[in-house]
Amino acid sequence: MFTEFFYILRKVGVPVSPTSFLRLQKALSKGLINSVDDFYTSARAILIKSExxxxxxxQVFAHHFKGVELTAPTGADLAEAAKALLDAWLKDPQAIADALGIDEDSLSKLTPEELIDYFLERLKEQTEAHHGGSKWIGTGGTSPVGHSGYHPGGMRVGGRSMNKSAVKVAMDRRYRDYSQEGLLTRQHMGEALKRLRNMVPTGPxxxxxxxxxxxxTMKNAGxxxxxxxxxxxxRLKVILAIDNGGWSMDPYIDVVQSLFxxxxxxxxxxxxxxFHxxxxxxxxxxxxxxxxxFRVxxxxxxxxxxxxxxxxxxxxxxxxxxxxDGSIHIEERSGKPSVERLRLLADTFRHSAWLNPKSAVEWPYTRTINVVREIFPMFEISLDGLEKMVTHVMSRN
Amino acid sequence: MYGAEQVTRFTGGTHYVLDEELAKIVNITMALEMPLLLKGEPGTGKTMLAYAIAESLKMPLIVLNVKSSMKLIDALYQYDTLTRLNDSRFGDSNRDVSKIEDYIKMGKIGQAFVSDERTVLLIDEIDKADTDFQDDMLDVLDQMEFDILEIDKTMRAQQRPVIIITSNAKKDLSDPFLGRCNFHHIAFPDPDLMQEIVQVHFPDISQELLDAAVNAFYRLREFKEAEKKPATRELINWIRALNADPDFKVKELIKGDIPFLGVLFKKSPDYALAQRYVSRLR
Incomplete structure (x- = not known):
């Protein structure tokens, strides 16, 4: 069951393992999952291993289970839809009039209550044909019919989301903050750099x-x-060389500062x-x-x-x-191109790495990045990049 | 099998406000007999959950506080060689020196295994230990048994404990480890839930103070720049501080005069930031 759902998850790049999928099947077969809500919660707990x-x-859940589970709108949903309609009506009477199929003049004669009654009646007639969630009333992107989702009712005890169905909760995208694109904070860095360690006996x-x-004790005869x-x-020794010059580094000052x-x-x-x-x-x-x-x-x-x-x-x-003599600073004239200096450093320190605040997708478009990458292994300053960097500099050879 | 377990369903504790989503996850995890890995900001009640489960299911709770230098063997058992050495030298105890078993002490995981009752085993802040610890622990939790090498004995869990593992880290644990756990991320409670939580701790707090304090708290949490945002624990201590101050008036709090910022913000840059913000309000 739900194999398609599993493969969509895999396709969008969520690492879900077959083992966990089988475990979900086990939960299903044990009768532990009795509703879409249960399925949402359990599938997430079992399949997904990171926030x-x-x-x-x-997103996948909403996409996959919406539409399938749509049922007729309940009273509360209608009221909500009506409120949306009323707002829209105040803004743009013409559009509503068109949508409801009455002319603007007769519409303006209706009181708000009458309008809502009229609307609710129309909506009830129309739900049958339109409950695919398509736009029935064409005002500025608010589709009242779309408001009505699957409603098993009473999902969570605490919190605002009292009566939301799983699909709606999923559509809320409550977890957007935790997706991978987030900023790299000091805390993140700490986690990534924690493994940068070299244990040596010291101290008392x-x-x-x-x-x-x-x-x-044996030697002492007991x-x-x-x-x-x-x-x-x-006792790990670390040298950090930071490029702190020039406008090109300006956008990255924050991230480099926190790394430092x-x-x-x-x-x-x-x-x-x-250096610059x-x-x-x-x-x-x-x-x-x-x-x-400091002389190199x-x-x-x-x-x-x-x-x-x-x-x-x-x-x-x-x-x-x-x-x-490539330096843009006139006083730095050494007779050696920088590329040789970098090679010297890479040869001296077997555990070296270059951290680049630019994201890796941009690297191939800058020639000098390619030159540097031939000398130093380059990693981006992101969670993944830092982790890879740490693995690299801590490896034995 | 499932029928018997249905009796032991988790519905929340007396000092714990339970999210039903989380209750579902706990129940399904217990039914599947898997460890539950909980992540989330500090102060979202990860550790408290284990206490609440133990309380509501009336199971004994065993807490393993993971330390960075910890080896798995420490959590399983300890062979007290020094005492044995000492006994063999002076022989003034009732222990039998020739019986190694007398000198084996169970660690926290060991205790959970040998217990006759089903226990709740809380493995707190697993991210503190290195990856070796996590990987070693996998097999033990998977097989529900471990060997005591010194006496060549296999300890098998009498009753499969309910295992709750917490982690503060934003970093992921190793893949094989994650594969054997169910996972939940506890989001920070929203203001309504927070009011309930505060009420659990201060049953006779006035509604006015509750609203004002929770509002102020969420406003202060909005700083994107703050390194350590105040969490539930800080809020509760802060309300305690407000209650203890005889000069404190709720009206001033509503006006935007927020006292005791130091209780909420523990890092000096954050504190300075909060102070600037508050003085702007006035």
Whole structure:
């Protein structure tokens, strides 16, 4: 049952597994699901595993089950429809008159009550033929007949949505906020970067090493000798190089700022450097890139296990990256094209990555991005991108 | 089988305002004997749900608070080698040193398994632990058994516990893990439901104060910039603070004078933001 529904879900990109679908069948066969409401709730709980897909699920559900379940409108719906009609009538008498098939003059003679009565009568006659939800009264997109959906009544106890049917709830798209397009907040970043860890024993010796304790106790002929170890602590070294110059990075200041804030609070051993567009001989420790230059050559002396992460849009004029003395700053003349510098960095730090705030679909259209991507693995600054980046820089080889 | 279970249906607790949608999900999850994974903003009552289920079905509740350094074995059982070592050395206890079983202590999951009654097992904030923990736990919860290696014994669940797992994270848990759970995301309650919730906590609150407080609360929650929005817990503490203040007048709250912002906003940038907003109102 509902195989089609299952495949539509898959088609729109909701990851639903056959196992969970079978489980839904099991629930159905056990008689646990007795109405469309039950089906909506249970199918969502069983099939959908992330609130990001709730919205998509709602849309598919509404699409699939609307129309099928439409029944005659109830009194409450008619009243609602009438109210809509009255509003429309106040705005545009002509359109209503046309729709109801009476001329405007005779319409204007009716009192609002008479109008509604007249309308309700017409509506009752017409529901049979029109209850597919198509527009019967053509005022500005409000279709009163469309108001009437499937109404099993009394779905939830608390909250406003007291008498909504599952289809209507689904049509509400209550979960739109949670779909994937959302903004990346610090909290999200925290989740994504959490796995960026490298546990090393440091700190006080306060963990009992059982094996060693037993061994030493035996050696002591039964005299207990308890051996303590240092506990594991995170000792990951991270270098963050941020492109903070130029208008091209301006739209991304917020997202980069929160990435930076988060990393600073998360990693004890974090160094941050700044550059403009791409890296030449120097990177800077101060954001205005003036007082504290740091020679790129000296980076080579840093522990190669350091995770080197560059944040920038990698969008610039091709000569800036390819040509000797390509820097747009006249004082930076090194005789080496930036692309060589980047290669040096990529060779020095085996765990390096480039984070790009531009979304990945735009990358192929910028030449310099393609150049950089050949040197550094590039990830976008999004939940998925950050996670992939973390997996990449934490991998062993 | 289903007939017997129908008796144990969950309908809500005395201190918990239940969404019927959620009740349905809980019931279907219990009938299918699957763990239920709950996500949602802090303060939407994820943890409270487990307490409410335990209370309304009169089952004992076992809470496993997951910590970041936790290994699965800690949740299953613990072999207390140090005590055994100590006993073997000094021998001043009634435990039998040669019987390893005497030194096995059940962890929280273990306790839920050995219990003669059906229990509610709450695994709180699973996202704190690393993915290994989650993956290891899968099999245990799936098979409802685990091995105690030291005494080569398989512990099997006497009664399949009702398992509620909560997660605060926006990040998804691993796919195989999700595959074995039912899932629900608890949305933040709307103002009407919130009024009910507040009434459960303050049965004799005046309607005027209730309206004013809930209105002000939802207005303050509207800041998109706020990093940590106030949640139910903050609202309840805030109302408690309002009640405790003898100088507080409901009229001033309605006028837009919102006291004790610090109870609602716990982060300094958020607090500053809220303060600016409130002073604009006046």
């Amino acid at each position: 990001r897909y709730f919205d998509l699920f709602d 010796k306060d963990q009992v090493n059982i094996d060693e304790t037993i061994y030493q 005299e207990i000798e308890i051996i303590f170890d240092r506990r594991l602590k995170d 804030d988060y990393s600073r609070s998360q990693f004890k051993d974090l160094k941050t450097y700044f 567009n791409t890296i030449y001989d120097y990177i800077w420790e101060d954001p205005p890139r003036r007082s504290k230059p 050559d000296e980076l080579v002396r840093i522990d190669p296990e350091t995770r080197f992460i560059i944040v920038g849009d990698a969008s610039m004029a091709p000569y800036e990256i390819m040509a000797t």
